[in-house]
Amino acid sequence: MALPVLDGEGPLALRRTRSGGPAARVTLVGAMSGPLGGDHLTVEATAHEGAMLHVDSAAATIALPGQTEPTAHYDVRLTVAGGAELRWLPEQLISVRESDLRVTTRADLAADARLVLREEQVLGRTGEAPGHLTSRLTVRRAGLLLLDQELSCGPGAPGGWDGPAVLAGHRAVGQLIVVRQEFTHDKPQPALLVRRAMDEALRRLG
Numbered sequence: 001m002a003l004p005v006l007d008g009e010g011p012l013a014l015r016r017t018r019s020g021g022p023a024a025r026v027t028l029v030g031a032m033s034g035p036l037g038g039d040h041l042t043v044e045a046t047a048h049e050g051a052m053l054h055v056d057s058a059a060a061t062i063a064l065p066g067q068t069e070p071t072a073h074y075d076v077r078l079t080v081a082g083g084a085e086l087r088w089l090p091e092q093l094i095s096v097r098e099s100d101l102r103v104t105t106r107a108d109l110a111a112d113a114r115l116v117l118r119e120e121q122v123l124g125r126t127g128e129a130p131g132h133l134t135s136r137l138t139v140r141r142a143g144l145l146l147l148d149q150e151l152s153c154g155p156g157a158p159g160g161w162d163g164p165a166v167l168a169g170h171r172a173v174g175q176l177i178v179v180r181q182e183f184t185h186d187k188p189q190p191a192l193l194v195r196r197a198m199d200e201a202l203r204r205l206g
Contacts, residue, residue: 037066099131
C-alpha cells in the first residue's frame with residue numbers, strides 16, 4: 001500500500017513501519033513530552049478508496065500539566081473512503097495528576113468502509129491521583145451518526161464519574177469499536193473483552 005502523504009511536526013513524529021500484511025502501517029512516535037497544558041495537537045488519518053491503513057503508537061501518551069496554561073487539546077480526525085479499512089490502535093493514554101486534557105476523536109466513514117478503533121485510558125500513574133480527562137468519540141457512517149459519547153473523569157468532572165454506574169473505583173477504561181457493512185445483517189454476538197481477548201478478536205478480523 002502507498003502512503004502519498006506522511007507528515008508530522010511538534011511532539012508527534014510519524015514513521016512508516018512494517019505491517020506484515022497488505023495494510024500500510026504508520027507508527028506515532030513521541031518526539032518530546034506531551035501533550036502539556038496549553039498544547040493543541042491534531043492527528044489526521046485518511047484511508048482512500050480501497051486502501052488499508054493501520055495506525056498505532058510506539059508508547060503510551062502521557063498527559064502532563066503545563067506551567068502556564070492548564071488545558072491541553074488532542075484532536076483525532078479519521079476519514080475512511082469506500083471499500084477502505086482503517087485501524088486506529090494506539091497505546092494507552094495516561095492522565096497524570098494535575099493535568100487537564102480534552103480528547104476528541106471523530107471518524108467519518110463511507111457506507112462500505114471498515115473501521116477498527118481502540119481506546120484505552122489510564123487515570124493516574126501507579127499510586128497517583130488522576131488529572132482531569134474529558135474524552136469524546138463520534139463515529140458517522142455515510143453521514144449518519146452511529147456513536148456519540150463523552151466521558152469526563154478526575155478533579156472537576158461532573159459528580160458520579162467514579163461511582164458504580166461509571167468506573168466504580170477502577171482506574172482504567174477502554175473500548176473496541178468495529179464497524180463493518182456486514183454487521184448490518186449479521187450482528188456479532190456480545191462477548192467480554194479483556195486485553196488478551198481483544199488482541200485475539202483483532203487477529204480474527206484479519
